[in-house]
Structures are given as structure tokens and as C-alpha cells.
Amino acid sequence: MRARALALSILSSAAVLTVGWQLGTQGQTPTVPDATATTTTTAPNGGSMSSAAAAPAPTPTAAGSSASATAPASDSASGTFTGTSVQTRFGPVQVQITVANGSITDVTALQLTDKDQRSVSISNRAAPVLRQEVLAAQSANVQGVSGATYTSDGYLSSLQSALDQAGL
Amino acid sequence: MTLRTAPTVPVRTRRMVDPVDRTRRIRGRRRRRTADAMIALVWASVAAAMTLWLAYGGLNTVSGLATALTAAGIVTGLVGTDLILVMLVLAARIPAVDRVVGQDTAMAFHRQLGKPALYLILAHGALLTVGYAMADGSNVVTETISLFQGPDMALAYLGLGLLIAVVVTSVVAVRRRFAYEAWHLIHLLSYAAVLVALPHQLSAGGVLADGTVQRVYWIALYVLAFGAIAVFRFAVPALRSARHGIRVAGVEQVAPGVVSIHLAGRDLDRLQTAGGQYAIWRFWTGATWWHAHPISFSAVPTASSARLTVRDLGTGSAAISRVRPGARVSIEGPYGVFTEAHRVAPKLAVVAAGIGITPIRSMLEHSTLRPGEATVLLRGSDPSQSYLWDEVGALRSMRGNAVFSMMGPRPQGLATWMSVEALAHGVTIGTVFPDLLNSDLYVCGPQSWIDLVIRDARAAGLPEDQIHVERFDW
Numbered sequence: 001m002r003a004r005a006l007a008l009s010i011l012s013s014a015a016v017l018t019v020g021w022q023l024g025t026q027g028q029t030p031t032v033p034d035a036t037a038t039t040t041t042t043a044p045n046g047g048s049m050s051s052a053a054a055a056p057a058p059t060p061t062a063a064g065s066s067a068s069a070t071a072p073a074s075d076s077a078s079g080t081f082t083g084t085s086v087q088t089r090f091g092p093v094q095v096q097i098t099v100a101n102g103s104i105t106d107v108t109a110l111q112l113t114d115k116d117q118r119s120v121s122i123s124n125r126a127a128p129v130l131r132q133e134v135l136a137a138q139s140a141n142v143q144g145v146s147g148a149t150y151t152s153d154g155y156l157s158s159l160q161s162a163l164d165q166a167g168l
Numbered sequence: 169m170t171l172r173t174a175p176t177v178p179v180r181t182r183r184m185v186d187p188v189d190r191t192r193r194i195r196g197r198r199r200r201r202t203a204d205a206m207i208a209l210v211w212a213s214v215a216a217a218m219t220l221w222l223a224y225g226g227l228n229t230v231s232g233l234a235t236a237l238t239a240a241g242i243v244t245g246l247v248g249t250d251l252i253l254v255m256l257v258l259a260a261r262i263p264a265v266d267r268v269v270g271q272d273t274a275m276a277f278h279r280q281l282g283k284p285a286l287y288l289i290l291a292h293g294a295l296l297t298v299g300y301a302m303a304d305g306s307n308v309v310t311e312t313i314s315l316f317q318g319p320d321m322a323l324a325y326l327g328l329g330l331l332i333a334v335v336v337t338s339v340v341a342v343r344r345r346f347a348y349e350a351w352h353l354i355h356l357l358s359y360a361a362v363l364v365a366l367p368h369q370l371s372a373g374g375v376l377a378d379g380t381v382q383r384v385y386w387i388a389l390y391v392l393a394f395g396a397i398a399v400f401r402f403a404v405p406a407l408r409s410a411r412h413g414i415r416v417a418g419v420e421q422v423a424p425g426v427v428s429i430h431l432a433g434r435d436l437d438r439l440q441t442a443g444g445q446y447a448i449w450r451f452w453t454g455a456t457w458w459h460a461h462p463i464s465f466s467a468v469p470t471a472s473s474a475r476l477t478v479r480d481l482g483t484g485s486a487a488i489s490r491v492r493p494g495a496r497v498s499i500e501g502p503y504g505v506f507t508e509a510h511r512v513a514p515k516l517a518v519v520a521a522g523i524g525i526t527p528i529r530s531m532l533e534h535s536t537l538r539p540g541e542a543t544v545l546l547r548g549s550d551p552s553q554s555y556l557w558d559e560v561g562a563l564r565s566m567r568g569n570a571v572f573s574m575m576g577p578r579p580q581g582l583a584t585w586m587s588v589e590a591l592a593h594g595v596t597i598g599t600v601f602p603d604l605l606n607s608d609l610y611v612c613g614p615q616s617w618i619d620l621v622i623r624d625a626r627a628a629g630l631p632e633d634q635i636h637v638e639r640f641d642w
């Protein structure tokens with residue numbers, strides 16, 4: 001290879017890589033889940049997760065969108081709200097939120113991508129990260145978990161429907 | 169007015185650079201720039217594959233050995249796939265690539281990329297399997313079985329198997345054991361290998377998920393690579409063959425084992441063949457339809473006729489020399505940079521041996537040469553190899569230019585391209601071409617003989633840009 005071709009290759013590749021590096025590091029780094037806050041993440045083999053016993057008993061709903069609000073709508077909504085079941089190519093995703101006085105106190109994944117063992121392991125990794133982010137942001141406007149794009153998308157859109165029901 | 173300009177004229181003519189030489193130098197510089205830019209583009213595409221992964225937070229997933237292995241597996245997969253797509257583009261015979269560096273150089277690069285691409289894809293599979301197994305706390309075997317059940321993964325493993333078959337059969341030592349046609353048939357499987365691997369990249373790979381720029385970018389790369397193949401290797405040759413309706417007009421024996429095939433067709437001048445180029449020809453007869461051959465034009469085509477000259481070197485070309493008038497012929501091409509357009513120096517030095525005379529003859533026919541500009545050396549080991557020599561001397565462009573011949577076998581046990589007699593007289597490349605360093609050297613003949621001519625030319629200090637060789641060994 002000629003010297004100029006080599007120099008040009010190195011320069012252009014370095015420029016392109018720098019852009020990627022910048023974009024990657026500027027993007028919000030997913031918060032590492034706090035080890036003590038993972039009460040809701042013990043996943044049974046099926047991949048669906050149940051909330052910790054401390055949380056108000058969730059009302060399991062058939063895959064659907066009916067809200068199971070236990071409190072009348074008011075200025076500050078309270079209760080549990082179940083999001084729609086979102087279909088992804090790795091299985092359906094559905095989440096439930098617990099709201100107290102207008103703020104999200106817990107997010108429970110009723111069902112996560114579980115089409116195969118790989119999906120289950122991705123879900124197990126992504127769910128606690130997403131839960132932490134949502135609790136911190138108090139909205140569905142959070143960064144998805146990379147490497148778990150389908151799970152994140154499903155999780156956040158199910159969450160948004162639950163938030164809509166809660167009027168948040 | 170005359171008083172003012174008259175004295176300046178002699179000064180100007182002495183300083184004036186020949187416009188032809190100047191154009192050549194500028195064109196050569198532009199070609200080198202384009203070639204360098206093309207190489208940079210290849211490596212930038214590798215960087216782009218990595219950069220998109222980085223931009224989507226690829227590095228943020230790394231938190232320990234398992235995730236590091238997984239990330240490395242993803243990156244090797246991306247880079248390997250990028251290189252395979254580059255290989256497809258290089259093999260697509262894109263006119264711009266052929267014009268700038270020549271198809272033979274492009275294919276040399278294609279061959280160099282083969283093994284690295286395979287190793288990267290193998291590493292991709294291995295690293296991801298180990299990385300996933302560690303993350304899941306299972307072993308490699310269980311993980312492989314589990315991966316195999318993933319979406320489109322069976323196809324991906326099939327693609328890997330095909331890729332291994334393609335690369336292994338192309339390793340020089342193995343390739344020699346296969347007939348060209350058998351090898352070529354296996355090589356065509358690489359299209360299948362790339363295509364069956366595509367679904368798992370779009371489904372199993374979270375990296376190329378729906379709605380990401382990455383997905384758009386990669387699909388665009390695939391469309392580009394396969395589009396180039398479809399257009400330039402299939403559509404253009406098919407249309408060209410139909411448009412020109414080429415048939416064999418006659419076969420003429422010019423020497424023992426050497427025939428000139430005269431072709432007739434419509435508007436053959438519209439092929440815009442430059443002297444020195446070749447095309448890949450397929451003769452539609454019972455014995456020859458299944459193999460295509462690269463053969464140089466031995467004369468620049470006219471509107472209604474073209475001529476090829478072939479020596480029966482292999483079983484294929486022997487069958488071609490027996491084709492009958494009226495046989496239909498299809499053409500891929502013309503291709504090649506063994507043309508006047510690629511000259512960079514003011515003078516021209518030409519060496520041809522045996523059947524290598526064919527592109528040399530048409531290149532000289534197509535050249536505009538001033539008297540004294542060219543020196544041609546025709547080389548044969550015995551008089552039976554002097555076919556087309558008389559035609560070279562009779563070319564209009566050769567008026568006032570010297571044509572020498574060097575007849576006789578090479579000495580045994582000595583690596584030289586010259587005859588025993590010439591060596592005894594102290595002939596060297598420098599005595600044949602006194603102005604060599606100021607010349608473009610065009611060489612065509614048997615490969616091992618070419619290598620020796622080039623060795624001597626390089627030893628004499630001839631820059632690479634001024635060495636022009638046509639290789640047919642791809």
C-alpha cells in the first residue's frame with residue numbers, strides 16, 4: 001500500500017471512530033443496578049417476574065390493557081396500573097406500575113422477552129436497569145439498554161400505556 | 169506586434185512541456201489519488217462498522233469478562249461482514265474500479281481479504297458462544313445448542329459452513345486440485361453464504377435492531393454490494409451480449425496451436441474497447457458453453473468485426489479453437505488497464521512473448537505514437553512463435569519506431585527472460601531500451617517470464633507506476 005493511501009486510511013478511520021466514540025460516551029450511561037434494590041428481579045425460568053412481597057398485591061390481568069386502579073382518579077393518582085402487552089419478535093412484554101401520590105414507586109415486569117434461553121438472559125440483565133432508570137426519571141423517557149433493544153422498546157411502550165392510564 | 173512576440177518564441181518552445189506528456193502525468197496523478205481514496209474508503213467502512221456500534225453505546229455493555237467477550241464477538245462479526253461485502257464489491261467488476269486500478273489488482277485485494285474475513289467470522293461465532301455461556305453460567309456445548317435454536321441461527325451456521333468451504337477451496341494449494349469450473353461453482357456459494365447469514369444479523373443481533381441508523385446503514389451496504397454484482401456481472405453483460413449479437417465469423421490458424429477467431433456483430437465499436445483490453449468470452453457450442461475465458465482483443469474492434477487470438481493452453485481453450493463459424497458468443501467486458509490511457513511517461517518500451525503479443529498488438533494499434541517514441545521487443549523461443557509479428561511492424565502508429573526481435577530458447581538453469589544468444593552478446597534490458605527510465609514498460613507473456621522482465625526493470629530503477637503488466641492468472 002502506498003504511503004498516502006495508508007495515511008489517508010488511518011486518518012479517515014480515526015476520524016470515523018472518534019465520532020462513534022463521542023456519540024457513544026455522550027449517550028447516557030445506563031445506571032448500574034444497585035445490588036440492594038433488586039428485590040423485584042428474581043426471575044423464574046418462564047421469564048416473567050413477580051414483584052416483591054412488600055409491594056401492594058398486584059392484580060394480575062389477562063393480557064390486555066384494562067387498568068386495575070384501586071383508587072379513584074384524583075390529583076394524585078395511586079394504585080397499580082397494568083400496561084398493554086407489547087408483542088416483540090422475542091415474545092410479549094408487559095409491565096405493571098405502582099403509583100403512590102402521583103409518583104411511580106415500583107415497576108414490575110409481568111412478562112419479558114422469553115423466546116429462548118438467550119432472550120431470558122437478556123431480559124434478566126435489562127429489567128433491573130430499566131426499572132432503576134424509570135424510577136429515577138419518573139417517566140418512560142429513558143435510555144434503552146443496549147444489547148436489549150427489543151426488550152427495552154417493549155418495556156418502555158408497555159410502561160407508557162400504564163402511565164397514560166395513571167394519568168401521569 | 170511581431171517584434172514583440174518574435175524573440176520570446178524560441179524561449180517558450182524550449183521550456184514548453186509537451187501537452188501529451190502533461191496530460192498523461194495529470195491523469196496518472198488523478199488515478200493514483202482515486203486509487204488511494206478507494207483504499208481509504210475500504211478501511212473507513214471498517215471503521216464505520218465499529219463506530220456505529222460505539223455510537224449506540226456498544227462499550228457501555230462491557231462490565232466484566234463475559235460482556236467483554238460478547239462485545240468482541242459483536243465487533244469481529246461486524247468487521248468480518250464488512251470485509252465480505254467489500255470483497256463482493258471488488259469482485260463486481262465495477263467499471264470505475266477497473267478503470268482506475270484494473271480488475272486484476274482489485275481481485276488480488278479480494279484474495280488477500282478472504283482469509284482475514286473468515287477468521288473474523290469464526291472469531292465472531294466463538295467469542296459470542298463463550299461470552300453468552302459465561303453470562304448464562306452454562307457451558308459452550310449447551311450454549312451452542314441454545315444458540316442454534318435462536319431465530320434464523322440455523323441459517324447463520326449454514327452460512328458459516330459455506331464460507332469455510334469457499335475460503336478453503338480458494339487457498340492456492342487446494343485450488344490447484346480443482347478444475348477451474350468446479351472451483352468457480354463452489355465459489356458462487358459465497359453469495360448464498362452471505363445471504364443466509366443476513367437474517368440472523370437483523371433478528372438475533374440486537375445491534376441491528378429495528379429503527380436504528382445501524383440497520384439502515386447495513387442494509388444499504390448489502391444492497392450496494394449485491395446490486396453492483398447484479399448490475400455489472402449479470403445485467404450489463406447480458407444486455408451487451410444481446411445488443412451486439414456477436415457470432416463467430418471465421419477461425420484462422422496463424423501458427424501451430426494458435427488461432428485467430430474473427431467475430432462479427434452489431435455496433436462493436438460501441439463497446440468502446442481500448443487497445444490492450446480483454447473481455448470474458450463464452451462460446452455457445454455444445455463443448456464450450458459451460459466455461460467463459462478471458463481473451464484479449466488482438467485488434468481494435470471495428471463497427472462490425474472484432475478479432476481474438478488464442479493459444480490452446482488448456483483443455484478449454486483447445487475446445488474454443490475448434491468453434492465453428494455461426495456460433496453465438498456472449499461477452500463480459502471489455503476490461504483492463506493495459507491501455508494507452510494508463511501511460512505516465514513520455515516514451516514507450518514494449519516486450520511481448522508468445523501469445524502475449526495479442527494485447528500488445530491492439531494496444532500499439534490504438535496508440536498515437538510519435539516517431540522515435542516507442543521501442544518494441546518481440547520475443548519467441550522458435551520461429552513458430554512469431555505470429556502477428558508482421559502485423560506489429562505494419563501498424564500505422566509504428567512508423568518511425570523500432571521493432572526488434574529476440575529469437576531462441578532461454579538458457580537452462582539460469583533465471584533470465586532473454587535468449588542464450590542475446591545473453592552471450594551482453595544484451596540487457598538497458599541496452600534494448602536505452603531510455604527505459606523515461607518510458608512506460610508494457611510486458612505481456614507467460615507469467616514466470618513476465619516476473620523476470622519486471623525484476624530486471626526494477627533493478628534498473630524503473631518506478632512501479634511505469635510498469636504495466638496484464639495478468640490472466642485469476
